Amino acid sequence: MSSLVEIRDLRVDFPxxxxxxxxxxxxxxxxxxxxLGIVGESGSGKSVTGRALMRLLPSAARVxxxxxxxxxxxxxxxxxxxxxxxxxxxxxxxxxxxxxSLNPVMTVGRQIxxxxxxxxxxxxxxxxxxxxxxxxxxxxRDPRRVLDSYPHEISGGMGQRVMIAMMxxxxxxxxxADEPTSALDASVQAEILKLIEDLVSARGxxxxxxxxDLPLVSRxxxxxxxxxxxxxxxxxxxxxxxRAQHAYTRGLLDCxxxxxxxxxxxxxxxxxxxxxxxx
Amino acid sequence: xxxxxxxxxxxxxNHVVHDVSFRVAAxxxFGLVGESGSGKSTVLRTIxxxNAGWDGGMAVAGTxxxxxxxxxxxxxxxxxxxxxYGSLHPRQTVDRILSEPLEVHGIPDAEARIxxxxxxxxxxxxxxxRYPHQLSGGQRQRVAIARALIADxxxxxLDEPTSALDVSVQAExxxxxxxLRQARQLTxxxxxxxxxxxxxxxxxxAVMQGGRIxxxxxxxxxxxxxxxxxxxxxxxxxxxxxxx
Numbered sequence: 001m002s003s004l005v006e007i008r009d010l011r012v013d014f015p016x017x018x019x020x021x022x023x024x025x026x027x028x029x030x031x032x033x034x035x036l037g038i039v040g041e042s043g044s045g046k047s048v049t050g051r052a053l054m055r056l057l058p059s060a061a062r063v064x065x066x067x068x069x070x071x072x073x074x075x076x077x078x079x080x081x082x083x084x085x086x087x088x089x090x091x092x093x094x095x096x097x098x099x100x101s102l103n104p105v106m107t108v109g110r111q112i113x114x115x116x117x118x119x120x121x122x123x124x125x126x127x128x129x130x131x132x133x134x135x136x137x138x139x140x141r142d143p144r145r146v147l148d149s150y151p152h153e154i155s156g157g158m159g160q161r162v163m164i165a166m167m168x169x170x171x172x173x174x175x176x177a178d179e180p181t182s183a184l185d186a187s188v189q190a191e192i193l194k195l196i197e198d199l200v201s202a203r204g205x206x207x208x209x210x211x212x213d214l215p216l217v218s219r220x221x222x223x224x225x226x227x228x229x230x231x232x233x234x235x236x237x238x239x240x241x242x243r244a245q246h247a248y249t250r251g252l253l254d255c256x257x258x259x260x261x262x263x264x265x266x267x268x269x270x271x272x273x274x275x276x277x278x279x
Numbered sequence: 280x281x282x283x284x285x286x287x288x289x290x291x292x293n294h295v296v297h298d299v300s301f302r303v304a305a306x307x308x309f310g311l312v313g314e315s316g317s318g319k320s321t322v323l324r325t326i327x328x329x330n331a332g333w334d335g336g337m338a339v340a341g342t343x344x345x346x347x348x349x350x351x352x353x354x355x356x357x358x359x360x361x362x363x364y365g366s367l368h369p370r371q372t373v374d375r376i377l378s379e380p381l382e383v384h385g386i387p388d389a390e391a392r393i394x395x396x397x398x399x400x401x402x403x404x405x406x407x408x409r410y411p412h413q414l415s416g417g418q419r420q421r422v423a424i425a426r427a428l429i430a431d432x433x434x435x436x437l438d439e440p441t442s443a444l445d446v447s448v449q450a451e452x453x454x455x456x457x458x459l460r461q462a463r464q465l466t467x468x469x470x471x472x473x474x475x476x477x478x479x480x481x482x483x484x485a486v487m488q489g490g491r492i493x494x495x496x497x498x499x500x501x502x503x504x505x506x507x508x509x510x511x512x513x514x515x516x517x518x519x520x521x522x523x
Binding site for chain 1: 522
């Protein structure tokens with residue numbers, strides 16, 4: 001599989017009053033045009049990894065790596081101009097809550113058109129047509145009405161579809177979805193993930209799905225990387241999740257309440273200090 | 280302990296809760312489950328006195344509830360919200376947050392009570408003089424639970440208490456709630472969109488859709504797949520699918 005993303009020994013530190021604080025501590029993985037899940041608790045460094053690939057971290061953050069490449073482009077050495085072509089162009093980012101990532105005072109249609117115009121040549125009319133087509137692709141039932149709606153006039157699930165439409169506008173090679181459904185209902189969650197899955201397969205894109213929800217990720221991805229405290233604990237094919245070896249992965253799976261099995265107490269995660277040691 | 284009889288709630292011209300009735304026995308935990316917009320949180324907030332514009336009958340411990348709640352009500356009934364970020368005062372220390380209910384209800388012996396409350400929710404002593412932003416999400420939710428319990432209520436209203444937490448922290452908070460409920464003989468109403476969480480804590484539950492209760496089940500019936508209403512069956516199928 002041709003390598004779309006290559007990450008080797010990525011380290012990210014954030015400055016604090018008492019020195020640098022390591023958020024990502026030497027992680028390595030590669031991905032092609034496949035569906036890769038990155039799973040971990042809050043603070044495990046999974047989002048920071050996605051942001052580092054788009055060079056979206058605050059300038060105070062210290063980012064180092066032996067290699068941090070997207071389709072051969074060295075992200076650490078690329079010019080700002082090159083990065084603008086990647087961000088929102090060849091790499092799309094879908095964030096958790098459409099309420100905060102959409103502009104509240106601009107209609108949905110204009111926002112999608114703006115994204116399209118930033119990466120395509122054409123006029124306003126073409127951009128609007130493109131926006132309409134994109135809304136149809138993300139299966140919005142009444143695209144003409146939604147085109148002229150403001151974000152507060154549409155539901156959360158629809159808002160996330162609009163975000164996806166916007167990210168698809170420049171025809172990206174990689175979609176990074178950072179907790180794309182955590183703010184949504186279970187039924188809407190399944191619909192949105194199915195939509196992302198279909199679009200990714202149909203367009204032959206790569207998908208990096210960042211989430212804290214292990215079972216959910218394993219259902220929609222080919223491969224899962226499990227992170228804890230800035231390091232990769234385990235990497236495994238999604239279908240083998242139930243055969244996970246690492247105590248952390250097992251712990252995360254075990255501590256979820258289940259509808260099928262009754263348990264009086266939930267097992268809690270015992271954090272082994274050995275997980276923190278550099279790997 | 281809690282009786283709700285033909286409750287209707289209106290937000291302006293919108294009729295959001297339709298003829299909802301249920302009873303919760305003393306010491307029981309009752310679940311309200313449904314998708315967003317189904318009215319489950321609205322029912323809970325109306326019981327807590329956070330919504331005006333309702334009609335029907337509600338009673339807690341045999342006392343009918345009017346439009347205005349008295350101090351005795353708030354001593355008896357406390358609430359824990361979804362997002363501990365939003366429900367704790369950002370410029371108050373944990374100590375100040377926990378003192379407030381004691382002052383409001385004129386409860387003496389604040390020092391001993393605060394120490395005990397922190398122990399009860401397994402927070403370290405050092406957390407007492409911290410601000411909410413200095414605590415983790417799970418610790419903040421423990422503070423919110425400690426605040427709800429410090430005035431010795433008999434009823435706890437829980438609105439998605441673990442939805443904002445990591446699964447590992449969710450397990451700890453769910454265990455904590457189960458222990459406290461046992462130790463204090465609390466009557467609880469738990470609102471959640473997560474059927475597995477509801478099944479874990481509740482003896483009985485009501486499924487809501489479009490502002491109405493469509494089905495009431497016991498935990499056993501829920502797990503055994505004895506639900507009859509199509510919406511409940513959909514939610515159960517989805518929950519199994521996402522469990523993987």
